[in-house]
Amino acid sequence: xxxxxxxxxxxxxxxxxxxxxxxxxxxxxxxxxxxxxxxxxxxxxxxxxxxxxxxxxxxxxxxxxxxxxxxxxxxxxxxxxxxxxxxxxxxxxxxxxxxxxxx
Numbered sequence: 001x002x003x004x005x006x007x008x009x010x011x012x013x014x015x016x017x018x019x020x021x022x023x024x025x026x027x028x029x030x031x032x033x034x035x036x037x038x039x040x041x042x043x044x045x046x047x048x049x050x051x052x053x054x055x056x057x058x059x060x061x062x063x064x065x066x067x068x069x070x071x072x073x074x075x076x077x078x079x080x081x082x083x084x085x086x087x088x089x090x091x092x093x094x095x096x097x098x099x100x101x102x103x
Contacts, residue, residue, distance in 0.1 A: 002094035008034045009100050018089050024050070024098075025084035034100045041085040046070050048084040053097035060087060076101070 004027060006014045016031050025048040028035035039045040043066050052060060057080050063071070067086045071077060078101060087093075 002091045005095065005097040006033055007099040009102060020089060020091055022089050023085050024087040024089055027089060028084055035084060037085060039085070043067055043070050043083060043085060046074050046083065049074055049101060050082055050084045050098045051078045051101050052080040052082050054080065056096050
């Protein structure tokens with residue numbers, strides 16, 4: 001089974017089982033590791049903001065304009081900031097590492 005590696009806001013590391021085709025936001029929300037996903041994945045709220053580990057940033061599809069616009073509305077961005085609702089899990093992402101930043 002492929003896994004997603006997450007560091008939550010408290011610095012605790014989690015290894016989560018994944019589901020092919022789910023949004024990373026859905027996985028994080030269902031495991032209750034600090035993501036709300038208020039808009040349900042429609043790129044409307046920014047509550048699923050995550051920071052992708054450097055070694056994974058170039059392996060994800062680039063952010064679309066809609067995601068970039070939403071990220072620009074957040075109070076603090078980091079290198080590797082993405083919205084988890086815009087990343088669809090596929091098994092080739094096995095081992096993806098991300099951090100949930102302070103809100």
